Amino acid sequence: VRWGAAAALVFAGHAALAAGGSAAGVVAAGAAVFTLGCGDNDTSEGPRLSALGLFEDLPGQVPAAGVVPFDVNVVLYSDQAAKWRFVALPPGGKIGYGQSDGVLDFPVGTKLIKTFGFYADLRDHARGYRLIETRILERSQAGWTADVYLWNDAQTDAVRHVSGRKVDVSFIDDSGATKAIAYRVPNTNQCASCHEIDGAARPLGPVARQLNKDYDYGGGVVENQLDHWAALGVFSQPLPPAGERPAMPSPFGAAPLEQRARAYLDANCAHCHQPGGLAGSTGLDLRFGTPLTSGTGICKAPVAAGPGTGGRDYVIVPGKPDESIMLFRIDNEEPGVKMPELPTVTKDARGIPLIREWIAAMDPKTCMAP
Numbered sequence: 001v002r003w004g005a006a007a008a009l010v011f012a013g014h015a016a017l018a019a020g021g022s023a024a025g026v027v028a029a030g031a032a033v034f035t036l037g038c039g040d041n042d043t044s045e046g047p048r049l050s051a052l053g054l055f056e057d058l059p060g061q062v063p064a065a066g067v068v069p070f071d072v073n074v075v076l077y078s079d080q081a082a083k084w085r086f087v088a089l090p091p092g093g094k095i096g097y098g099q100s101d102g103v104l105d106f107p108v109g110t111k112l113i114k115t116f117g118f119y120a121d122l123r124d125h126a127r128g129y130r131l132i133e134t135r136i137l138e139r140s141q142a143g144w145t146a147d148v149y150l151w152n153d154a155q156t157d158a159v160r161h162v163s164g165r166k167v168d169v170s171f172i173d174d175s176g177a178t179k180a181i182a183y184r185v186p187n188t189n190q191c192a193s194c195h196e197i198d199g200a201a202r203p204l205g206p207v208a209r210q211l212n213k214d215y216d217y218g219g220g221v222v223e224n225q226l227d228h229w230a231a232l233g234v235f236s237q238p239l240p241p242a243g244e245r246p247a248m249p250s251p252f253g254a255a256p257l258e259q260r261a262r263a264y265l266d267a268n269c270a271h272c273h274q275p276g277g278l279a280g281s282t283g284l285d286l287r288f289g290t291p292l293t294s295g296t297g298i299c300k301a302p303v304a305a306g307p308g309t310g311g312r313d314y315v316i317v318p319g320k321p322d323e324s325i326m327l328f329r330i331d332n333e334e335p336g337v338k339m340p341e342l343p344t345v346t347k348d349a350r351g352i353p354l355i356r357e358w359i360a361a362m363d364p365k366t367c368m369a370p
């Protein structure tokens with residue numbers, strides 16, 4: 001049943017999305033490129049995403065008026081999924097910019113939305129995509145609540161789910177090879193593993209160092225996201241001058257290696273690896289801008305021996321990536337060893353060489369047992 005349904009999947013055109021228009025160009029995939037696993041794709045019950053009124057064109061991911069798309073400087077690696085992010089403020093709601101760090105304080109009623117999907121062919125987005133899940137963080141009086149909506153086979157709507165789900169996905173990667181993975185939609189408890197700090201959930205992407213970049217709003221409007229939001233009048237106070245706003249570089253751009261590696265670790269690891277985060281007790285703090293010391297892994301002994309070390313003695317041995325636990329853990333697919341922890345199931349083929357290059361470029365040092 002699932003295979004038959006998958007063969008008839010409808011793919012919304014990407015060109016329409018980039019232009020901010022409606023998804024008029026519907027592309028059908030010839031073969032069953034995507035299939036849903038588990039045979040329990042019971043997307044017929046539960047609240048529907050369409051009922052939230054966040055999109056003018058739901059499968060095209062064209063937001064409704066007042067819902068603003070955004071992007072981040074450094075994306076979280078998610079098994080090569082494509083992501084569409086949006087923010088919806090309550091009427092008249094204002095955002096606090098934070099002191100100087102630009103950690104935004106959203107008003108009660110804010111919804112942050114992130115949809116995950118897979119392009120059929122990473123080399124040619126015009127061949128269409130399949131939406132898998134839409135995640136929503138909503139600010140209530142009591143704090144942030146997390147929901148996940150699972151897309152149906154027909155790609156017409158998504159239905160709220162509490163339990164996690166494995167979804168079989170296959171796509172053509174950058175090298176032209178076909179990849180098949182059992183993509184994991186996290187359950188709503190798992191959201192906490194990354195989004196909670198000291199037991200309270202919070203957004204991760206909408207901080208100045210992530211939002212401080214240009215975005216193509218369509219119709220020829222390319223603007224810095226913070227300036228765009230300011231022009232919309234959504235900040236409760238004037239922003240600091242552009243030169244005083246923090247920013248992280250793209251890990252795969254032209255910035256110095258050190259900056260790029262630190263930005264990568266911030267976006268992919270630091271939500272757990274900071275005081276109060278899930279991995280706070282390891283003492284490994286991977287936030288952008290924390291000084292490079294044993295706290296960031298330099299000659300740091302691991303908190304526990306065992307398979308997680310790969311027989312290596314320190315998290316980072318400067319100049320020696322192959323002796324560094326950090327590289328062993330990210331270049332690994334073994335559950336319990338691999339970093340980041342689930343839900344990703346594949347290694348990050350761009351992130352691993354970046355971290356290898358960064359450690360290799362450090363002044364070689366012999367680490368000493370304390």
Ligand code: HEC
Pocket residue numbers: 072074075076077083085112113114135136137146147148186187188190191192193194195202203204205206267268271340342343
């Ligand atoms: C492995 C860690 C991880 C897990 C698990 C996770 N998230 Fe996130 N999430 C992130 C990171 C990091 C970002 C920001 C970077 C990005 O968007 O690529 C993010 C971004 C988001 C956003 C966009 C707004 C924001 O905070 O940046 C939403 C909405 C969201 N997540 C919801 C959820 C929900 C709901 C769940 C559970 C079903 C979940 N997330 C599980 C790490 C995670």
Ligand code: HEC
Pocket residue numbers: 193194265268269270271272273278279282283284300301302303304308315325326329330336339340341
């Ligand atoms: C979802 C939360 C989470 C994310 C995201 C995450 N980690 Fe971890 N990490 C943990 C936890 C929990 C531990 C402690 C238990 C263990 O060693 O498995 C840990 C342990 C480690 C250790 C051993 C540290 C020590 O001092 O013993 C290293 C190294 C590590 N992680 C690297 C990374 C890197 C690099 C990333 C990003 C590419 C990352 N982790 C992302 C949760 C996370």
